[in-house]
Amino acid sequence: MSNIKTTSLADPARTQDQQTGPGPQAEARGPARNKSTFRSRLRTDLPLLLLAAPGILLILAFHYVPLLGNVIAFKDYQPFIGIWDSPWVGFENFTVLFNGDAAFMRALGNTLIILLLQVVLVFPAPIALALLLNSLISDRVKQWVQSILYLPHFMSWVIVVAIFQQMLGGGGLLNSMLRSADMATLSIIGNPDLFKALITSQVIWKDTGWATILFLAALAGIDQSLHEAAAVDGASPWRRIWHVTLPDLRGLIILLLILRLGDALTVGFEQIILQQQHVGLEVSEVLDTYVFNNGVIGGAWGVSTAVGLVKGIVGLALVLGANKIAHMFGERGVYQS
Structure with a gap:
């Protein structure tokens, strides 16, 4: 119990954040953290994406691009x-x-x-x-x-x-x-x-x-x-x-x-x-x-x-x-x- 009281008195800002939620600085760090997470995931998954790229290009070339030819129906x-x-x-x-x-x-x-x-x-x-x-x-x-x-x-x-x-x-x-x-x-x-x-x-x-x-x-x-x-x-x-x-x-x-x-x-x-x-x-x-x-x-x-x-x-x-x-x-x- 003494440890809890000491922490609360020594760090009033932390106690206030827990009561009122994240402040403007935390909200400002949110998009940066998300961008960093996206970049890290992209860097991690890059080998798999490169392996999948030929298949994706084939699907685009032979399945989606030919859909434009449906204009012939009109x-x-x-x-x-x-x-x-x-x-x-x-x-x-x-x-x-x-x-x-x-x-x-x-x-x-x-x-x-x-x-x-x-x-x-x-x-x-x-x-x-x-x-x-x-x-x-x-x-x-x-x-x-x-x-x-x-x-x-x-x-x-x-x-x-x-x-x-x-x-x-x-x-x-x-x-x-x-x-x-x-x-x-x-x-x-x-x-x-x-x-x-x-x-x-x-x-x-x-x-x-x-x-x-x-x-x-x-x-x-x-x-x-x-x-x-x-x-x-x-x-x-x-x-x-x-x-x-x-x-x-x-x-x-x-x-x-x-x-x-x-x-x-x-x-x-x-x-x-x-x-x-x-x-x-x-x-x-x-x-x-x-x-x-x-x-x-x-x-x-x-x-x-x-x-x-x-x-x-x-x-x-x-x-x-x-x-x-x-x-x-x-x-x-x-x-x-």
Whole structure:
């Protein structure tokens, strides 16, 4: 107690600062201290910033700078006179789309159907596969299986489409085996009725293994004592997955679903354009191929750019809306508002 009293009597200015708060001198030191902190952090993080600089420049050059080209959606663009000299047409290119253009409506319908299939079938596939891999007891077997499942992701769509044609085409392995067994052959490649199911299966085969990485990492962070407690209480493996595992994965699932909605109207240009000639435009035309066929090939640059702009706006709206709904249900979402 004597020490406290001595300090208070010996330093009345300190006592006054504690009672009345910082004075003008402390406020004057605030910005200088903040500036010093910023400079020290910049000096500390400079190596990391330099390492990230090439990636940032690539993103700016190939993702943000090309956004300026969306001005073509409001012009009657003619390549031989350039963007800035092409005449303005206002929203005329958009009216062509929303006045019932048959090709656009067909492309939009096919895109929505493929989107629905991919959300229902493709999106849950990595979750189910990660749960299966996580149930393997042997780590060596798990690593071996993972390595095999990751390989298709590194193949281009040209190779993937060629593999499916060699397996399921008219002269492919499957039909060759059926002929050797005197059985009727199957028409899969080139069958318009099976085209959407075919491209969905191709996406599952190619990308499901790679997409399990995030879910396996999340599964590794789950407290195993929760599973042990549930097992002691008599919960079956399925009930432990439903009540313990999936709730811990819920935040990651919602985050990835929101990010997927950002590319909701992008359903695989390269994959579809490689197989479009076998089934025709009626069942295979999507918004991305519509832009290519009408813009690059057909010369309708303004209309095609308008389609791309609308697609980007719809994707942004879906992300913002889904993120808001996630916040309403107590999830973090992509960002905090």
